[in-house]
Amino acid sequence: MPTKIEWATESWNVVTGCSKISSGCQNCFAERMSKRLAGRCGYPAENPFAVTLHPERLDEPLMNKQLIAALLVAAALSWAGYDMQDRQAELEQRLIQVQQERDQLAWQMAGLEAQIREIQESNEMTIAVTTDLDERLARAERK
């Protein structure tokens, strides 16, 4: 079915509805949409968020030439020994490394900022002491 989702051209909702399983489901967007579309777009009028299979939609992907081409490419890659899941795992691992490096850099930056603050504060103290010394010396000379 054509969709307005910006990163997709088609969507395939052969099952609608869901079962709430955690507190994270409290403000479920899908549930709100199902209630809004109750009685339309395949959502049952009664209990629109109930898990519902739409058998009439099962062969929809067979009408989509692009999807069939993508599935054939995936199958060919799989037959050639190219494991998409391995590649995904590899990319996820690299992402974790990059995030760790970023955290380490942020930690080092925080350390450098603290050192800079310490230096600035000690300079202020030195200036204050020096100013005080100058005044004391001037007073002593006047006596």
Ligand code: SF4
């Ligand atoms: S669709 Fe809604 S109810 Fe289902 S798992 Fe997601 S948040 Fe929970």
